[in-house]
Amino acid sequence: MASPDGASGVGGSPEETELSITLTLRMLMHGKVMAGGSKGETVKRIREQSSARITISEGSCPERITTITGSTDAVFRAVSMIAFKLEEDLGAGGDGMSAGRAPVTLRLVIPASQCGSLIGKAGAKIREIRESTGAQVQVAGDLLPNSTERAVTVSGVPDTIIQCVRQICAVILESPPKGATIPYHPGLSLGTILLSANQVRGHSISKG
Numbered sequence: 381m382a383s384p385d386g387a388s389g390v391g392g393s394p395e396e397t398e399l400s401i402t403l404t405l406r407m408l409m410h411g412k413v414m415a416g417g418s419k420g421e422t423v424k425r426i427r428e429q430s431s432a433r434i435t436i437s438e439g440s441c442p443e444r445i446t447t448i449t450g451s452t453d454a455v456f457r458a459v460s461m462i463a464f465k466l467e468e469d470l471g472a473g474g475d476g477m478s479a480g481r482a483p484v485t486l487r488l489v490i491p492a493s494q495c496g497s498l499i500g501k502a503g504a505k506i507r508e509i510r511e512s513t514g515a516q517v518q519v520a521g522d523l524l525p526n527s528t529e530r531a532v533t534v535s536g537v538p539d540t541i542i543q544c545v546r547q548i549c550a551v552i553l554e555s556p557p558k559g560a561t562i563p564y565h566p567g568l569s570l571g572t573i574l575l576s577a578n579q580v581r582g583h584s585i586s587k588g
Contacts, residue, residue, distance in 0.1 A: 403549060404449045405459070406489040408531060408566065411436065411444045413466065422465060430457035439567040445489065452549065459545050462486070463538035483516075486541060488532040489564055490552060495519050495530050497555035498548060505551065515544035527564035 414423045414436055427434050432450035448458045463484050470482040490498070499506045499519055510517055515536035523530055534544050 401452055401553060402449065403452045403455045403553065404447060405455055405545075405549065406529075406563075407446045407448070407462075408443055408487040408489055408564075409446050409462075410442050412442075413469065414444075414446055414462075426458050426461045426465075430454050430461060432458040434458060437566065439565075441566050443566045445564065445566060452553075455549070456542065456546060459486070460538065460542045463541045467538050483535050484538055484541060485533060485535045486545070488534065488545070488548065489524065489529050490532050490548075491557035491561045492523055492528050492530050493558040493561075494552045494555050495532070498532065498551050509544060509547045513540050513544040513547060515540040517544060517548075524564035526562070528560075528562045529564045 432448050432454040435447045437445040448455050466484045515534055518533045520531045534541050
């Protein structure tokens, strides 16, 4: 028997093709969010349940880079679990009135050369993403310190954030970064420099 027409095209459906792509997503997060428990139980659970590879940058500063790598499906599962974990943490710390529906914020770290495609001509693409997902999306105007990357902030309830991240990933997969990317390392951020400056306040020049 011949197989039905179009049932198994050579390239498969767009969804199947998308799932076979390896995606790497970098996010700027507070280290304590992913730690959970004494031995990083949260990140361990997300790795196991999403099948994504998750690494967290080393460093003494509060913010770390969380890198998620895997099939698009695995990456989106991991992002979903992180968004719901953040919502759970917000609910636990709230007064009970807004528990479970407090807006969650994720900060993606994306090469600046891809941000133009994400914004679109006259901001058309980013406006389309905002309207279709209901999430707030903002692309930072400035580069992150000592890098060629920018922060893309996504805010909303987890369901809208997940849809938004899917659309952002679709754009960046279609528009690979141009030139060399200098990745952002939180340890080199202004916050660290200011902290060091505060520690040696006594040596600062006072204007009288």
